[in-house]
Amino acid sequence: xxxxxxxxxxxxxxxxxxxxxxxxxxxxxxxxxxxxxxxxxxxxxxxxxxxxxxxxxxxxxxxxxxxxxxxxxxxxxxxxxxxxxxxxxxxxxxxxxxxxxxxxxxxxxxxxxxxxxxxxxxxxxxxxxxxxxxxxxxxxxxxxxxxxxxxxxxxxxxxxxxxxxxxxxxxxxxxxxxx
Numbered sequence: 267x268x269x270x271x272x273x274x275x276x277x278x279x280x281x282x283x284x285x286x287x288x289x290x291x292x293x294x295x296x297x298x299x300x301x302x303x304x305x306x307x308x309x310x311x312x313x314x315x316x317x318x319x320x321x322x323x324x325x326x327x328x329x330x331x332x333x334x335x336x337x338x339x340x341x342x343x344x345x346x347x348x349x350x351x352x353x354x355x356x357x358x359x360x361x362x363x364x365x366x367x368x369x370x371x372x373x374x375x376x377x378x379x380x381x382x383x384x385x386x387x388x389x390x391x392x393x394x395x396x397x398x399x400x401x402x403x404x405x406x407x408x409x410x411x412x413x414x415x416x417x418x419x420x421x422x423x424x425x426x427x428x429x430x431x432x433x434x435x436x437x438x439x440x441x442x443x444x445x
Contacts, residue, residue, distance in 0.1 A: 272368070273367050273368055273369065273370065273405070274366045274367065274368065274405070276357075277357065277360055277361045277365075277366070277367060278361070280357060280358065280361040281361035281362065281364075284358055284361060284362070302318070303316055303317065303318045304316070304317045305317070305325075311326075311334065311336075312326070312327070312332060312333060313325070313326050313334070313336060313337070314326065314337075314340075316343070323337070323338075323343070324336060324337035325337045325338055325339060325340055325343060326338075326339070327339055331380075341376075341378045341394050344394065344429075345374045345375070345376060345394070345397070346374075347425050348374050348397070348399065348425045348426060348429065349372045349373070349374040349399070350372075350425075351423050351424055351425035351426065352372045352374070352399055352401060352419060352423055352425075352426060353370060353371075353372045353401075355418075355419055355422055355423040355424075355426075356370055356372070356401055356403070356415060356419060357370065358422075359414075359415055359418045359419065359422065360403075360407075360415065363411065363414065363415075365405065365406070365407045365411050365415070366405050366406040366407070367403050367404070367405040367407065368404045368405040368406075369402070369403065369404040369405065370401070370402070370403050371401070371402040371403075372399060372400070372401050372402075373399065373400045373402075374397065374398070374399045375396075375397070375398055375399075376394045376395060376396050376397040376398065377394065377395055377396050378394050378395075379391050379392075379395070397429065399426075401415070401416075401419065403415075
């Protein structure tokens with residue numbers, strides 16, 4: 267378990283580590299970081315444990331969709347990923363700018379119209395809509411710091427940008443062959 271620091275102390279440590287990592291990136295010797303997530307649906311329950319590196323997050327649907335409500339749904343996970351990325355990006359930005367934060371909290375909300383995802387209404391949207399976020403901070407920061415933090419989040423948060431300026435996704439469906 268990491269040591270217990272105040273957020274301002276953590277930000278100073280983060281600034282040093284991010285600066286060192288930037289120096290490595292500038293050498294051109296580091297490739298983009300690979301990302302991977304996988305799911306193998308649990309027979310009988312439909313639970314979808316998401317594996318990411320050495321971590322697992324259980325996802326599930328609610329009872330109306332045949333699930334058991336034992337985990338977040340994928341659209342909820344999307345909002346969770348956005349909230350986490352906004353928080354982490356805000357920490358990096360605050361560390362870079364020397365903004366002393368005592369507290370940081372992020373809320374993300376939106377809605378999902380199941381009429382679209384279940385093909386009930388062709389006019390209903392399929393992706394989540396009305397996404398909004400609020401970042402709340404406490405600490406030694408003024409209105410100019412908050413405005414710059416907001417502008418930098420809109421420019422630098424990877425998950426926010428993946429949602430607002432989508433990247434292409436290549437995919438296929440193939441038959442599983444037992445070896």
